Amino acid sequence: MSIIEARNIQRSFDEIKVLSGLDIDVKKGEFLAITGRSGVGKSTLLAILGTHDLDHGGSLSIADTSTDGLSPSELAALRRDYLGFVFQDFHLLPALTAIENVILPTVFSGGNLEIARAQAFEVLDKLSVRADETPTSLLSRGERQRVAVARGLVNRPSVLLADEPSASLDEESEKTLFDLLDDLRRQQNFALIAVVHSTGVLSRADRILELKGGVLHEVL
Ligand SMILES: Nc1ncnc2c1ncn2[C@@H]1O[C@H](COP(=O)(O)OP(=O)(O)OP(=O)(O)O)[C@@H](O)[C@H]1O
Ligand SMILES: [Mg+2]
Known part of the structure:
Protein backbone atom coordinates (compact mmCIF):
# COMPACT_ATOMS: atom_id res chain seq x y z
CA MET A 1 0.00 0.00 0.00
CA SER A 2 1.61 3.27 -1.14
CA ILE A 3 1.32 6.50 0.78
CA ILE A 4 3.15 8.48 -1.94
CA GLU A 5 3.12 7.75 -5.66
CA ALA A 6 4.97 9.94 -8.13
CA ARG A 7 5.21 9.36 -11.86
CA ASN A 8 7.40 10.92 -14.50
CA ILE A 9 8.49 13.80 -12.27
CA GLN A 10 10.44 16.45 -14.16
CA ARG A 11 12.02 19.63 -12.85
CA SER A 12 14.35 22.08 -14.53
CA PHE A 13 15.88 25.32 -13.34
CA ASP A 14 16.42 27.63 -16.30
CA GLU A 15 17.95 25.36 -18.94
CA ILE A 16 19.25 22.79 -16.48
CA LYS A 17 17.26 19.59 -16.10
CA VAL A 18 17.53 18.31 -12.52
CA LEU A 19 14.82 15.62 -12.46
CA SER A 20 14.01 13.93 -15.74
CA GLY A 21 11.12 11.50 -15.56
CA LEU A 22 11.53 10.13 -12.06
CA ASP A 23 9.12 7.55 -10.54
CA ILE A 24 8.80 6.70 -6.86
CA ASP A 25 6.42 4.68 -4.69
CA VAL A 26 6.66 4.99 -0.94
CA LYS A 27 5.04 2.28 1.13
CA LYS A 28 3.33 2.95 4.45
CA GLY A 29 5.76 2.61 7.35
CA GLY A 50 6.25 17.54 0.11
CA THR A 51 4.15 19.74 -2.23
CA HIS A 52 6.34 22.77 -1.47
CA ASP A 53 7.48 22.93 -5.09
CA LEU A 54 4.59 22.73 -7.53
CA ASP A 55 6.51 23.74 -10.67
CA HIS A 56 7.20 20.23 -11.90
CA GLY A 57 6.05 17.92 -14.64
CA GLY A 58 4.46 14.53 -13.97
CA SER A 59 1.97 13.45 -11.35
CA LEU A 60 2.00 13.11 -7.57
CA SER A 61 -0.48 11.39 -5.24
CA ILE A 62 -0.41 11.51 -1.47
CA ALA A 63 -2.66 9.10 0.42
CA ASP A 64 -4.51 8.34 -2.83
CA THR A 65 -5.21 12.03 -3.47
CA SER A 66 -3.80 13.53 -6.64
CA THR A 67 -2.20 16.91 -5.96
CA ASP A 68 -3.00 18.03 -9.49
CA GLY A 69 -5.38 20.98 -9.49
CA LEU A 70 -5.70 21.26 -5.69
CA SER A 71 -6.19 24.77 -4.30
CA PRO A 72 -3.57 26.21 -1.90
CA SER A 73 -5.84 25.51 1.08
CA GLU A 74 -6.48 21.93 -0.07
CA LEU A 75 -2.72 21.42 -0.40
CA ALA A 76 -2.17 22.91 3.05
CA ALA A 77 -4.74 20.49 4.47
CA LEU A 78 -3.02 17.55 2.75
CA ARG A 79 0.33 18.61 4.23
CA ARG A 80 -1.19 19.12 7.69
CA ASP A 81 -2.91 15.72 7.68
CA TYR A 82 -0.13 13.58 6.21
CA LEU A 83 3.29 15.21 6.00
CA GLY A 84 6.08 16.28 8.32
CA PHE A 85 9.28 17.99 7.19
CA VAL A 86 12.81 18.38 8.37
CA PHE A 87 14.48 20.95 6.12
CA GLN A 88 18.17 20.80 5.26
CA ASP A 89 18.63 24.31 6.65
CA PHE A 90 16.10 23.77 9.49
CA HIS A 91 13.83 26.82 8.84
CA LEU A 92 13.50 27.60 12.54
CA LEU A 93 12.42 31.00 13.81
CA PRO A 94 15.52 32.14 15.71
CA ALA A 95 13.76 34.34 18.27
CA LEU A 96 11.43 31.55 19.36
CA THR A 97 12.23 28.81 21.86
CA ALA A 98 12.53 25.13 20.95
CA ILE A 99 8.98 24.39 22.16
CA GLU A 100 7.55 27.38 20.29
CA ASN A 101 9.25 26.29 17.07
CA VAL A 102 8.06 22.71 17.46
CA ILE A 103 4.41 23.64 17.99
CA LEU A 104 4.40 26.26 15.22
CA PRO A 105 2.88 23.92 12.57
CA THR A 106 0.08 23.14 15.02
CA VAL A 107 -0.50 26.85 15.61
CA PHE A 108 -0.84 27.38 11.86
CA SER A 109 -3.00 24.33 11.27
CA GLY A 110 -5.34 25.15 14.15
CA GLY A 111 -4.67 21.84 15.92
CA ASN A 112 -4.80 21.09 19.64
CA LEU A 113 -1.98 23.09 21.24
CA GLU A 114 -2.10 21.30 24.57
CA ILE A 115 -1.50 17.92 22.92
CA ALA A 116 1.17 19.45 20.66
CA ARG A 117 2.96 20.98 23.66
CA ALA A 118 2.94 17.68 25.52
CA GLN A 119 4.29 15.87 22.44
CA ALA A 120 6.87 18.60 21.87
CA PHE A 121 8.21 18.23 25.44
CA GLU A 122 8.32 14.45 25.06
CA VAL A 123 10.17 14.42 21.71
CA LEU A 124 12.62 17.17 22.73
CA ASP A 125 13.35 15.27 25.92
CA LYS A 126 14.01 12.06 23.99
CA LEU A 127 16.34 14.00 21.69
CA SER A 128 18.08 15.59 24.71
CA VAL A 129 17.23 19.19 23.77
CA ARG A 130 16.36 21.38 26.72
CA ALA A 131 12.89 22.82 26.48
CA ASP A 132 13.46 26.10 28.30
CA GLU A 133 13.24 29.80 27.43
CA THR A 134 16.42 29.89 25.31
CA PRO A 135 15.79 31.27 21.82
CA THR A 136 16.89 28.74 19.19
CA SER A 137 19.40 31.28 17.79
CA LEU A 138 21.51 30.52 20.89
CA LEU A 139 21.37 26.73 20.53
CA SER A 140 24.16 24.75 18.92
CA ARG A 141 23.74 23.68 15.30
CA GLY A 142 23.14 20.06 16.35
CA GLU A 143 20.54 21.15 18.91
CA ARG A 144 18.76 23.22 16.28
CA GLN A 145 18.79 20.24 13.94
CA ARG A 146 17.09 18.11 16.64
CA VAL A 147 14.49 20.85 17.20
CA ALA A 148 13.78 20.70 13.45
CA VAL A 149 13.28 16.93 13.68
CA ALA A 150 10.95 17.29 16.66
CA ARG A 151 8.90 19.83 14.72
CA GLY A 152 8.58 17.43 11.77
CA LEU A 153 7.14 14.80 14.09
CA VAL A 154 4.76 16.86 16.18
CA ASN A 155 1.68 16.52 14.00
CA ARG A 156 2.09 12.74 13.84
CA PRO A 157 2.59 12.61 10.08
CA ASP A 170 28.12 13.32 15.92
CA GLU A 171 27.91 9.56 15.46
CA GLU A 172 26.35 8.87 18.87
CA SER A 173 23.73 11.61 18.54
CA GLU A 174 22.93 10.36 15.04
CA LYS A 175 22.37 6.86 16.42
CA THR A 176 20.14 8.25 19.20
CA LEU A 177 18.12 10.16 16.61
CA PHE A 178 17.58 7.16 14.33
CA ASP A 179 16.85 4.86 17.31
CA LEU A 180 14.10 7.31 18.27
CA LEU A 181 12.81 7.52 14.70
CA ASP A 182 12.71 3.68 14.57
CA ASP A 183 10.76 3.53 17.86
CA LEU A 184 8.30 6.18 16.73
CA ARG A 185 7.90 4.55 13.33
CA ARG A 186 7.03 1.26 15.02
CA GLN A 187 4.46 3.01 17.23
CA GLN A 188 2.96 5.32 14.62
CA ASN A 189 3.75 3.48 11.36
CA PHE A 190 4.87 6.58 9.44
CA ALA A 191 7.04 6.29 6.36
CA LEU A 192 10.44 7.95 6.62
CA ILE A 193 11.99 9.37 3.46
CA ALA A 194 15.39 10.65 4.43
CA VAL A 195 18.35 11.97 2.51
CA VAL A 196 21.28 10.27 4.20
CA HIS A 197 24.94 9.66 3.53
CA SER A 198 26.39 7.84 6.53
CA THR A 199 26.77 4.08 6.10
CA GLY A 200 25.52 3.51 9.65
CA VAL A 201 22.18 5.06 8.80
CA LEU A 202 21.96 3.61 5.28
CA SER A 203 22.26 0.12 6.77
CA ARG A 204 19.07 0.72 8.78
CA ALA A 205 16.94 1.59 5.73
CA ASP A 206 14.40 -0.78 4.16
CA ARG A 207 15.43 0.48 0.72
CA ILE A 208 18.17 2.73 -0.60
CA LEU A 209 17.63 4.75 -3.76
CA GLU A 210 20.40 6.72 -5.41
CA LEU A 211 19.48 9.85 -7.35
CA LYS A 212 21.65 10.05 -10.46
CA GLY A 213 21.09 11.50 -13.90
CA GLY A 214 17.67 12.86 -12.87
CA VAL A 215 16.17 9.49 -11.88
CA LEU A 216 16.33 7.06 -8.93
CA HIS A 217 18.27 3.81 -8.97
CA GLU A 218 17.84 0.95 -6.46
CA VAL A 219 21.05 0.38 -4.51
CA LEU A 220 21.58 -3.26 -3.61
N1 LIG B 1 15.34 27.60 -6.84
C1 LIG B 1 16.37 27.23 -7.61
N2 LIG B 1 16.76 28.01 -8.64
C2 LIG B 1 17.79 27.63 -9.46
N3 LIG B 1 18.45 26.47 -9.30
C3 LIG B 1 18.11 25.67 -8.32
C4 LIG B 1 17.03 25.99 -7.41
N4 LIG B 1 16.90 24.98 -6.51
C5 LIG B 1 17.83 24.06 -6.85
N5 LIG B 1 18.55 24.47 -7.93
C6 LIG B 1 19.64 23.72 -8.58
O1 LIG B 1 19.23 22.38 -8.74
C7 LIG B 1 20.31 21.49 -8.49
C8 LIG B 1 19.91 20.51 -7.42
O2 LIG B 1 19.83 21.16 -6.17
P1 LIG B 1 19.45 20.41 -4.82
O3 LIG B 1 19.49 21.41 -3.73
O4 LIG B 1 18.18 19.68 -5.04
O5 LIG B 1 20.65 19.37 -4.71
P2 LIG B 1 20.99 18.33 -3.53
O6 LIG B 1 21.14 17.00 -4.16
O7 LIG B 1 20.00 18.47 -2.43
O8 LIG B 1 22.42 18.86 -3.06
P3 LIG B 1 23.11 18.83 -1.58
O9 LIG B 1 23.54 17.38 -1.35
O10 LIG B 1 24.29 19.72 -1.73
O11 LIG B 1 22.12 19.30 -0.58
C9 LIG B 1 21.50 22.35 -8.13
O12 LIG B 1 22.30 22.51 -9.29
C10 LIG B 1 20.88 23.67 -7.73
O13 LIG B 1 21.72 24.75 -8.00
MG1 LIG C 1 20.14 19.07 -0.50
Whole structure:
Protein backbone atom coordinates (compact mmCIF):
# COMPACT_ATOMS: atom_id res chain seq x y z
CA MET A 1 0.00 0.00 0.00
CA SER A 2 1.61 3.27 -1.14
CA ILE A 3 1.32 6.50 0.78
CA ILE A 4 3.15 8.48 -1.94
CA GLU A 5 3.12 7.75 -5.66
CA ALA A 6 4.97 9.94 -8.13
CA ARG A 7 5.21 9.36 -11.86
CA ASN A 8 7.40 10.92 -14.50
CA ILE A 9 8.49 13.80 -12.27
CA GLN A 10 10.44 16.45 -14.16
CA ARG A 11 12.02 19.63 -12.85
CA SER A 12 14.35 22.08 -14.53
CA PHE A 13 15.88 25.32 -13.34
CA ASP A 14 16.42 27.63 -16.30
CA GLU A 15 17.95 25.36 -18.94
CA ILE A 16 19.25 22.79 -16.48
CA LYS A 17 17.26 19.59 -16.10
CA VAL A 18 17.53 18.31 -12.52
CA LEU A 19 14.82 15.62 -12.46
CA SER A 20 14.01 13.93 -15.74
CA GLY A 21 11.12 11.50 -15.56
CA LEU A 22 11.53 10.13 -12.06
CA ASP A 23 9.12 7.55 -10.54
CA ILE A 24 8.80 6.70 -6.86
CA ASP A 25 6.42 4.68 -4.69
CA VAL A 26 6.66 4.99 -0.94
CA LYS A 27 5.04 2.28 1.13
CA LYS A 28 3.33 2.95 4.45
CA GLY A 29 5.76 2.61 7.35
CA GLU A 30 8.92 2.02 5.33
CA PHE A 31 12.27 3.73 5.78
CA LEU A 32 13.41 4.85 2.36
CA ALA A 33 16.89 6.34 2.20
CA ILE A 34 17.80 8.66 -0.65
CA THR A 35 21.40 9.20 -1.46
CA GLY A 36 23.41 10.85 -4.24
CA ARG A 37 26.11 13.42 -4.94
CA SER A 38 25.79 17.05 -3.88
CA GLY A 39 23.73 19.09 -6.34
CA VAL A 40 22.08 16.07 -7.93
CA GLY A 41 18.57 17.15 -6.87
CA LYS A 42 17.77 15.41 -3.57
CA SER A 43 16.37 18.52 -1.86
CA THR A 44 14.50 19.38 -5.05
CA LEU A 45 12.87 15.94 -5.00
CA LEU A 46 11.87 16.24 -1.32
CA ALA A 47 10.37 19.68 -1.94
CA ILE A 48 8.26 18.21 -4.75
CA LEU A 49 7.14 15.17 -2.73
CA GLY A 50 6.25 17.54 0.11
CA THR A 51 4.15 19.74 -2.23
CA HIS A 52 6.34 22.77 -1.47
CA ASP A 53 7.48 22.93 -5.09
CA LEU A 54 4.59 22.73 -7.53
CA ASP A 55 6.51 23.74 -10.67
CA HIS A 56 7.20 20.23 -11.90
CA GLY A 57 6.05 17.92 -14.64
CA GLY A 58 4.46 14.53 -13.97
CA SER A 59 1.97 13.45 -11.35
CA LEU A 60 2.00 13.11 -7.57
CA SER A 61 -0.48 11.39 -5.24
CA ILE A 62 -0.41 11.51 -1.47
CA ALA A 63 -2.66 9.10 0.42
CA ASP A 64 -4.51 8.34 -2.83
CA THR A 65 -5.21 12.03 -3.47
CA SER A 66 -3.80 13.53 -6.64
CA THR A 67 -2.20 16.91 -5.96
CA ASP A 68 -3.00 18.03 -9.49
CA GLY A 69 -5.38 20.98 -9.49
CA LEU A 70 -5.70 21.26 -5.69
CA SER A 71 -6.19 24.77 -4.30
CA PRO A 72 -3.57 26.21 -1.90
CA SER A 73 -5.84 25.51 1.08
CA GLU A 74 -6.48 21.93 -0.07
CA LEU A 75 -2.72 21.42 -0.40
CA ALA A 76 -2.17 22.91 3.05
CA ALA A 77 -4.74 20.49 4.47
CA LEU A 78 -3.02 17.55 2.75
CA ARG A 79 0.33 18.61 4.23
CA ARG A 80 -1.19 19.12 7.69
CA ASP A 81 -2.91 15.72 7.68
CA TYR A 82 -0.13 13.58 6.21
CA LEU A 83 3.29 15.21 6.00
CA GLY A 84 6.08 16.28 8.32
CA PHE A 85 9.28 17.99 7.19
CA VAL A 86 12.81 18.38 8.37
CA PHE A 87 14.48 20.95 6.12
CA GLN A 88 18.17 20.80 5.26
CA ASP A 89 18.63 24.31 6.65
CA PHE A 90 16.10 23.77 9.49
CA HIS A 91 13.83 26.82 8.84
CA LEU A 92 13.50 27.60 12.54
CA LEU A 93 12.42 31.00 13.81
CA PRO A 94 15.52 32.14 15.71
CA ALA A 95 13.76 34.34 18.27
CA LEU A 96 11.43 31.55 19.36
CA THR A 97 12.23 28.81 21.86
CA ALA A 98 12.53 25.13 20.95
CA ILE A 99 8.98 24.39 22.16
CA GLU A 100 7.55 27.38 20.29
CA ASN A 101 9.25 26.29 17.07
CA VAL A 102 8.06 22.71 17.46
CA ILE A 103 4.41 23.64 17.99
CA LEU A 104 4.40 26.26 15.22
CA PRO A 105 2.88 23.92 12.57
CA THR A 106 0.08 23.14 15.02
CA VAL A 107 -0.50 26.85 15.61
CA PHE A 108 -0.84 27.38 11.86
CA SER A 109 -3.00 24.33 11.27
CA GLY A 110 -5.34 25.15 14.15
CA GLY A 111 -4.67 21.84 15.92
CA ASN A 112 -4.80 21.09 19.64
CA LEU A 113 -1.98 23.09 21.24
CA GLU A 114 -2.10 21.30 24.57
CA ILE A 115 -1.50 17.92 22.92
CA ALA A 116 1.17 19.45 20.66
CA ARG A 117 2.96 20.98 23.66
CA ALA A 118 2.94 17.68 25.52
CA GLN A 119 4.29 15.87 22.44
CA ALA A 120 6.87 18.60 21.87
CA PHE A 121 8.21 18.23 25.44
CA GLU A 122 8.32 14.45 25.06
CA VAL A 123 10.17 14.42 21.71
CA LEU A 124 12.62 17.17 22.73
CA ASP A 125 13.35 15.27 25.92
CA LYS A 126 14.01 12.06 23.99
CA LEU A 127 16.34 14.00 21.69
CA SER A 128 18.08 15.59 24.71
CA VAL A 129 17.23 19.19 23.77
CA ARG A 130 16.36 21.38 26.72
CA ALA A 131 12.89 22.82 26.48
CA ASP A 132 13.46 26.10 28.30
CA GLU A 133 13.24 29.80 27.43
CA THR A 134 16.42 29.89 25.31
CA PRO A 135 15.79 31.27 21.82
CA THR A 136 16.89 28.74 19.19
CA SER A 137 19.40 31.28 17.79
CA LEU A 138 21.51 30.52 20.89
CA LEU A 139 21.37 26.73 20.53
CA SER A 140 24.16 24.75 18.92
CA ARG A 141 23.74 23.68 15.30
CA GLY A 142 23.14 20.06 16.35
CA GLU A 143 20.54 21.15 18.91
CA ARG A 144 18.76 23.22 16.28
CA GLN A 145 18.79 20.24 13.94
CA ARG A 146 17.09 18.11 16.64
CA VAL A 147 14.49 20.85 17.20
CA ALA A 148 13.78 20.70 13.45
CA VAL A 149 13.28 16.93 13.68
CA ALA A 150 10.95 17.29 16.66
CA ARG A 151 8.90 19.83 14.72
CA GLY A 152 8.58 17.43 11.77
CA LEU A 153 7.14 14.80 14.09
CA VAL A 154 4.76 16.86 16.18
CA ASN A 155 1.68 16.52 14.00
CA ARG A 156 2.09 12.74 13.84
CA PRO A 157 2.59 12.61 10.08
CA SER A 158 2.04 9.58 7.82
CA VAL A 159 5.25 10.53 6.03
CA LEU A 160 8.27 12.29 7.46
CA LEU A 161 10.43 13.89 4.75
CA ALA A 162 13.84 14.56 6.25
CA ASP A 163 16.66 16.24 4.34
CA GLU A 164 19.97 15.13 5.88
CA PRO A 165 18.46 15.17 9.41
CA SER A 166 21.69 14.10 11.10
CA ALA A 167 24.17 16.11 9.04
CA SER A 168 25.16 18.24 12.05
CA LEU A 169 25.26 15.42 14.59
CA ASP A 170 28.12 13.32 15.92
CA GLU A 171 27.91 9.56 15.46
CA GLU A 172 26.35 8.87 18.87
CA SER A 173 23.73 11.61 18.54
CA GLU A 174 22.93 10.36 15.04
CA LYS A 175 22.37 6.86 16.42
CA THR A 176 20.14 8.25 19.20
CA LEU A 177 18.12 10.16 16.61
CA PHE A 178 17.58 7.16 14.33
CA ASP A 179 16.85 4.86 17.31
CA LEU A 180 14.10 7.31 18.27
CA LEU A 181 12.81 7.52 14.70
CA ASP A 182 12.71 3.68 14.57
CA ASP A 183 10.76 3.53 17.86
CA LEU A 184 8.30 6.18 16.73
CA ARG A 185 7.90 4.55 13.33
CA ARG A 186 7.03 1.26 15.02
CA GLN A 187 4.46 3.01 17.23
CA GLN A 188 2.96 5.32 14.62
CA ASN A 189 3.75 3.48 11.36
CA PHE A 190 4.87 6.58 9.44
CA ALA A 191 7.04 6.29 6.36
CA LEU A 192 10.44 7.95 6.62
CA ILE A 193 11.99 9.37 3.46
CA ALA A 194 15.39 10.65 4.43
CA VAL A 195 18.35 11.97 2.51
CA VAL A 196 21.28 10.27 4.20
CA HIS A 197 24.94 9.66 3.53
CA SER A 198 26.39 7.84 6.53
CA THR A 199 26.77 4.08 6.10
CA GLY A 200 25.52 3.51 9.65
CA VAL A 201 22.18 5.06 8.80
CA LEU A 202 21.96 3.61 5.28
CA SER A 203 22.26 0.12 6.77
CA ARG A 204 19.07 0.72 8.78
CA ALA A 205 16.94 1.59 5.73
CA ASP A 206 14.40 -0.78 4.16
CA ARG A 207 15.43 0.48 0.72
CA ILE A 208 18.17 2.73 -0.60
CA LEU A 209 17.63 4.75 -3.76
CA GLU A 210 20.40 6.72 -5.41
CA LEU A 211 19.48 9.85 -7.35
CA LYS A 212 21.65 10.05 -10.46
CA GLY A 213 21.09 11.50 -13.90
CA GLY A 214 17.67 12.86 -12.87
CA VAL A 215 16.17 9.49 -11.88
CA LEU A 216 16.33 7.06 -8.93
CA HIS A 217 18.27 3.81 -8.97
CA GLU A 218 17.84 0.95 -6.46
CA VAL A 219 21.05 0.38 -4.51
CA LEU A 220 21.58 -3.26 -3.61
N1 LIG B 1 15.34 27.60 -6.84
C1 LIG B 1 16.37 27.23 -7.61
N2 LIG B 1 16.76 28.01 -8.64
C2 LIG B 1 17.79 27.63 -9.46
N3 LIG B 1 18.45 26.47 -9.30
C3 LIG B 1 18.11 25.67 -8.32
C4 LIG B 1 17.03 25.99 -7.41
N4 LIG B 1 16.90 24.98 -6.51
C5 LIG B 1 17.83 24.06 -6.85
N5 LIG B 1 18.55 24.47 -7.93
C6 LIG B 1 19.64 23.72 -8.58
O1 LIG B 1 19.23 22.38 -8.74
C7 LIG B 1 20.31 21.49 -8.49
C8 LIG B 1 19.91 20.51 -7.42
O2 LIG B 1 19.83 21.16 -6.17
P1 LIG B 1 19.45 20.41 -4.82
O3 LIG B 1 19.49 21.41 -3.73
O4 LIG B 1 18.18 19.68 -5.04
O5 LIG B 1 20.65 19.37 -4.71
P2 LIG B 1 20.99 18.33 -3.53
O6 LIG B 1 21.14 17.00 -4.16
O7 LIG B 1 20.00 18.47 -2.43
O8 LIG B 1 22.42 18.86 -3.06
P3 LIG B 1 23.11 18.83 -1.58
O9 LIG B 1 23.54 17.38 -1.35
O10 LIG B 1 24.29 19.72 -1.73
O11 LIG B 1 22.12 19.30 -0.58
C9 LIG B 1 21.50 22.35 -8.13
O12 LIG B 1 22.30 22.51 -9.29
C10 LIG B 1 20.88 23.67 -7.73
O13 LIG B 1 21.72 24.75 -8.00
MG1 LIG C 1 20.14 19.07 -0.50
